[in-house]
Amino acid sequence: MLIIDGPTVQRLYPMKDAVARMREAFTALGSDQVQQPLRKVLRMPGNRAFAVMPAQVSDPAAVTTTAFGVKTITVTPQNSERGLEVHNGLVLVFEPETGVPAAAVEAGSVTAIRTAAASAVATDLLAVPEAGTVAVLGTGVQARAHIEAMAAVRPVHTVRVWGRRPDRAKALADWAAGRLGVEASAHEQIEEATLGAEIICTTTASTEPVLFAAAVSPGAHINAVGASFPHARELDDAVVEGASVFVDRRESALNESGDLLAPLHAGRIGEDHIKGEIGELLVGRSTGRTSPDEITLFESLGLAVQDVVSAMHVWERAAAEGAGVAVSLAPAEH
Template sequence: MLVIDAAAVRTLYPMTEAIADMRTAFTLYSSGRVRQPQRCMTPGAAEGEVLATMPAYVPSIADGAGNGEAGAYGGGFGVKIIAVQPGNPARGLDPHPGVVLLLDPVTCVPLALLDATSITEIRTAAASAVATDLLARKDAEVLAVLGTGAQAREHIRAISRVRPLREIRVWGRTPVRARTLADECASLLPTSSDRTTVFGVTRAAEAVAGADVICTVTAAVEPVLDSAWVGPGTHINAVGAVFPGRRELTGDLVARSAVLTDSRESALTEAGDLLVPMREGRLTVGHIRGEIGEVLLGTCAGRTSDDEITVFESLGLAVQDVISAHSVHRRAVGEGTGIDITLSAPGGTAALRQGIQA
């Protein structure tokens, strides 16, 4: 089994490949070819502490490529196990530690163990990039990012790969962090983006005024994006609210928008942005236009006019993690990166027992 740490994941997994992988993941999921239960959320003893278990079986690309599928990998079982530990930042640790485990597609022997935090950061932003490419106006050039954490950085990297950005505005609850992230943006953008203006702002309304694309990547419980601030034709990637009682968007904004998601099933059990206004009687299930994978498959409309406001409600899917992990593993093997360990002897417990007795 190959162990691949966070630094190796970030080196081995360029955003352009991650974006291509997310197109594949969306297509496979919405075509019904992925076997994936809802993620299991196990609460811990501390407030906000939870363990998320996300298994999936992903078919080999050889089982039927097409519809934008890219790359070649063996498929098989995989699982992401990731925790939410709100106390970790005070300890100088990541608040979302975890691992992705891949099993060999033929033998089911553990194939690779990868850092989940880095994979989650990259694939989540890449998924938003796919949605932006499909739903944002073709002339979109102003990006607003609400949030200053790791997802904010990755979303700047990702969105700049699918639209030539003239301006990026960053807002966060701590103004100094917004300014710091704005100062770091030069290292996140493509080399062709030397004329992009980036700055931090002190008010969310200022960040989104006139923006073409908005990414909400916060840990907010109550909405941070108001309908009155959002103009016609805007595309929104709503990423931070992945629990039923949390939301980043007001009910008014969701009600006036065309909503697409990664998974209807996930949206109807986890997306507070949708569930709260549904409980208030302001929305029905039918307000969800469809899944991003269905847009890729041509079975669902994306943007229908230049004035339409579109929302991509991102919850995250195990298939995204498994496909990402396969790409990283393939590159790691090719470059001789990672630590190779043996968990059990060939032939199983009996062979191991014989070796010890010998």
């Protein structure tokens, strides 16, 4: 079995490859080729969580190889103030034919890359083709990954960053300017960042809404990725009510998305407010944007299939290049 650390994941899984793999994962999901129960989550004090997420892709044509595995991950929001990663854990994948453990892959890096790549797939399907101004709310790992991911699918020329800490917002804007060669700026007010932006990515750890309808311009596409539990929200009810909503998976969204559950429980939307899954768009079972002024929303919960497909890709690359640390799990002789 290979042990694959975060730097190796980042080297072997560039954003271009991740977007392609997420497109394949969503297509498999939309084609009913994925077995994936709802994730099991242990809630812990301090808004912390420990989650277990298994998945299997059954059709070899849907991804590089038939894949199955499980992600185990902790979510510790306080780590952002400690200089540590918020998401920590492992993705375990197994050799498809034998069931022998193939790799244990550092999950934080996988999560950061695949989440942004999934948003890129959604953005490519839903944002206006000429979208060039991106607003990012948040300054952490996901914020940085999303800037890179948006540039992979749209002609991004302007990046605006908002964060609770102005110094971190400026540092991220400076990074975007240097990395992508775009105009980038930090903003103290959310509206300054979002108004006029064709793409808005919310990547905060907030449990209360930070994005309100008055801060969203007609025609914008929103990737909401920070609130992945029922008690957490980034979007005001009016934002959700006024948008055409698309999700990674209906079952997950209706059980786990605080952004959707709050207006649903308030009677402001019904379950049919979800227009489709990203996989359904890819296989032609749902229709995406219908007008330039329509506001579209991708509510991202993160799916185990995304992690498993990503980890299988990393394992294959690592095995081919001799990367990672090989360990033996052979049972002891008696």
